[in-house]
Amino acid sequence: MAQHGTLDFxxxxxxxxxxxxxxxxxxxxxxxxxxxxxxxxxxxxxxxxTNKNGSFAxxxxxxxxxxxxxxxxxxxxxQKLNQDSxxxxxxxxxxxxxxxxxxxxxxxxxxxxxxxIDEVMYDEDSPYQNIKILHSKQFGNILxxxxxxxxxxxxxxxxxAIMGSGKEDDTGKDVLILGGGDGAILCEITDxxxxxxxxxxxxxxxxxxxxxxxxxxxxxxxxxxxxxxxRYAKEGREFDYVINDLTAVPISTSPEEDSTWEFLRxxxxxxxxxxxxxxxxFTQGNCVNLTEALSLYEEQxxxxxxxxxxxxxxxxxxxxxxxxxxxxxxxxxxx
Amino acid sequence: MAQHGTLDFxxxxxxxxxxxxxxxxxxxxxxxxxxxxxxxxxxxxxxxxTNKNGSFAxxxxxxxxxxxxxxxxxxxxxQKLNQDSxxxxxxxxxxxxxxxxxxxxxxxxxxxxxxxIDEVMYDEDSPYQNIKILHSKQFGNILxxxxxxxxxxxxxxxxxAIMGSGKEDDTGKDVLILGGGDGAILCEITDxxxxxxxxxxxxxxxxxxxxxxxxxxxxxxxxxxxxxxxRYAKEGREFDYVINDLTAVPISTSPEEDSTWEFLRxxxxxxxxxxxxxxxxFTQGNCVNLTEALSLYEEQxxxxxxxxxxxxxxxxxxxxxxxxxxxxxxxxxxx
Numbered sequence: 001m002a003q004h005g006t007l008d009f010x011x012x013x014x015x016x017x018x019x020x021x022x023x024x025x026x027x028x029x030x031x032x033x034x035x036x037x038x039x040x041x042x043x044x045x046x047x048x049x050t051n052k053n054g055s056f057a058x059x060x061x062x063x064x065x066x067x068x069x070x071x072x073x074x075x076x077x078x079q080k081l082n083q084d085s086x087x088x089x090x091x092x093x094x095x096x097x098x099x100x101x102x103x104x105x106x107x108x109x110x111x112x113x114x115x116x117i118d119e120v121m122y123d124e125d126s127p128y129q130n131i132k133i134l135h136s137k138q139f140g141n142i143l144x145x146x147x148x149x150x151x152x153x154x155x156x157x158x159x160x161a162i163m164g165s166g167k168e169d170d171t172g173k174d175v176l177i178l179g180g181g182d183g184a185i186l187c188e189i190t191d192x193x194x195x196x197x198x199x200x201x202x203x204x205x206x207x208x209x210x211x212x213x214x215x216x217x218x219x220x221x222x223x224x225x226x227x228x229x230x231r232y233a234k235e236g237r238e239f240d241y242v243i244n245d246l247t248a249v250p251i252s253t254s255p256e257e258d259s260t261w262e263f264l265r266x267x268x269x270x271x272x273x274x275x276x277x278x279x280x281x282f283t284q285g286n287c288v289n290l291t292e293a294l295s296l297y298e299e300q301x302x303x304x305x306x307x308x309x310x311x312x313x314x315x316x317x318x319x320x321x322x323x324x325x326x327x328x329x330x331x332x333x334x335x
Numbered sequence: 336m337a338q339h340g341t342l343d344f345x346x347x348x349x350x351x352x353x354x355x356x357x358x359x360x361x362x363x364x365x366x367x368x369x370x371x372x373x374x375x376x377x378x379x380x381x382x383x384x385t386n387k388n389g390s391f392a393x394x395x396x397x398x399x400x401x402x403x404x405x406x407x408x409x410x411x412x413x414q415k416l417n418q419d420s421x422x423x424x425x426x427x428x429x430x431x432x433x434x435x436x437x438x439x440x441x442x443x444x445x446x447x448x449x450x451x452i453d454e455v456m457y458d459e460d461s462p463y464q465n466i467k468i469l470h471s472k473q474f475g476n477i478l479x480x481x482x483x484x485x486x487x488x489x490x491x492x493x494x495x496a497i498m499g500s501g502k503e504d505d506t507g508k509d510v511l512i513l514g515g516g517d518g519a520i521l522c523e524i525t526d527x528x529x530x531x532x533x534x535x536x537x538x539x540x541x542x543x544x545x546x547x548x549x550x551x552x553x554x555x556x557x558x559x560x561x562x563x564x565x566r567y568a569k570e571g572r573e574f575d576y577v578i579n580d581l582t583a584v585p586i587s588t589s590p591e592e593d594s595t596w597e598f599l600r601x602x603x604x605x606x607x608x609x610x611x612x613x614x615x616x617f618t619q620g621n622c623v624n625l626t627e628a629l630s631l632y633e634e635q636x637x638x639x640x641x642x643x644x645x646x647x648x649x650x651x652x653x654x655x656x657x658x659x660x661x662x663x664x665x666x667x668x669x670x
Binding site for chain 1: 337339341343345369371373375377378379381383385387388389391393395397401403405407409425427428430432433437438439441444445446447448449450451472473474489492622623624651653656657658
């Protein structure tokens with residue numbers, strides 16, 4: 001495992017690169033580090049220092065007063081970088097690299113975030129995706145599918161939101177749940193390996209429902225949901241609630257060409273077909289910052305086989321580290 | 336502004352460093368980058384590449400198959416690093432460095448997290464601390480005191496939790512709030528500059544209460560709370576609720592020597608003194624992962640002038656990106 005530490009200095013814009021370099025060189029030379037300097041005509045300096053123990057540092061001096069120090073050390077003591085409390089020096093927690101336990105799982109809107117992962121519970125490749133269940137000290141076990149955080153044991157808020165945020169009385173009602181093993185982006189086949197992993201390591205989330213495919217008032221079908229939906233539509237079967245936990249709103253923004261959008265419209269159409277006139281369809285959308293993708297999704301809602309209306313809610317799902325949008329869709333009342 | 340991108344490869348443990356280097360060298364040489372190689376006896380290779388435009392790359396090849404690539408480019412197009420979907424290659428969002436708008440605000444438990452900051456609303460140094468209010472696309476304006484995220488416009492959950500999580504009926508009750516301008520760690524003086532900043536940029540959080548120090552049923556005192564508490568205690572004044580929004584539980588773990596812990600016990604003692612027999616004291620504690628600090632805090636609760644009991648709750652405050660512990664404390668019932 002290597003640690004990559006950074007230290008950033010903002011010096012005055014008129015700072016002279018050569019003077020800065022001379023001033024900082026001694027710090028590394030005192031450590032017995034070998035030095036190699038590259039000089040640009042208009043772009044400042046890069047001094048590279050190597051230590052006998054395999055660590056190295058880069059000192060990049062830009063012409064306008066920005067000085068960036070990178071220090072990479074391997075398998076060693078915590079990095080000791082001077083801390084300056086003037087505020088002109090920025091030091092971030094070092095990035096741990098090459099470790100078996102990966103702590104970094106970027107958000108949907110592309111931000112770098114580090115989790116408190118201390119154990120890998122499950123890590124398998126199914127035919128459809130990579131499935132990890134990692135343990136976070138604060139969030140409990142987290143299900144990560146192909147690098148996307150899906151659900152952690154701390155995330156009751158997600159389940160609550162996708163069931164109508166406590167506003168619904170589902171007693172005695174007919175509910176259809178699509179996904180719910182936390183299926184893949186393309187749900188042609190629900191991934192048995194996801195269900196297997198969650199059954200063992202996410203029991204706080206799924207309880208014992210995955211142990212029995214059939215219960216007093218529920219039945220779990222592990223198959224392609226599209227043919228099932230088509231069959232229900234043909235039979236005229238209708239539900240009070242349809243909950244879509246299959247696929248996030250695609251990040252792609254070319255709805256005509258992208259098969260994920262076509263797939264999404266198909267699911268939407270079929271779901272609304274099997275929805276009672278006064279039924280409700282719930283789904284999770286996407287991160288609140290992906291405004292284009294969310295707009296496109298809402299556009300799709302206007303293109304279904306029958307007119308629908310929708311509302312949305314911004315929800316804080318603890319393990320996501322970003323706010324998430326959930327949708328409620330229903331058939332427009334007949335005049 | 337510079338961007339620092341990383342690409343990490345895990346190759347087989349028996350991978351030969353020299354062969355790897357030869358294989359990757361051409362990528363950089365094709366770009367017309369100058370090369371400089373350092374070889375260790377037992378620690379692998381470091382190849383440094385510099386580009387005419389001021390960007391540079393480090394290729395660090397470790398003896399056991401870990402290959403780390405760092406690429407630093409300045410003021411330029413987004414970095415284009417090859418994406419490999421095998422999963423053996425880890426690529427994180429590049430770290431932006433030296434930019435006026437700082438996106439990185441590490442959590443209390445030391446994790447690196449990036450925020451979606453797009454504007455600096457307020458940035459002042461008071462005599463006591465640095466005060467920033469930064470705008471986040473999803474969390475709204477965020478108050479950051481000396482580098483610690485305090486409260487964002489999205490964080491109703493914080494206010495709710497520190498008021499008893501909806502379990503209290505405070506109608507007609509006497510409430511004492513300590514802090515509430517989001518005071519500093521040592522609250523000897525409430526920072527007028529914090530109040531000023533929030534009054535302007537955090538109105539979603541504070542409404543108009545900071546505009547008027549006195550209202551029909553409230554009064555704001557901008558002064559050292561310790562003498563006020565002592566005065567109330569002397570007068571025998573008691574409150575139904577005391578809400579402490581002054582100081583997080585100190586991270587230090589030497590309660591005898593650290594003045595922050597003494598200060599904390601002082602505040603606790605005084606607050607409980609002015610609490611009715613059936614009154615409640617609310618406070619925020621610390622991040623859920625800082626278990627030692629939390630234990631020490633709970634130990635302090637056992638050392639007050641009179642016996643108390645307490646409960647705690649783990650709360651998800653949206654902008655914190657970490658779960659937070661809140662405490663409720665009350666006087667032990669007299670036998």
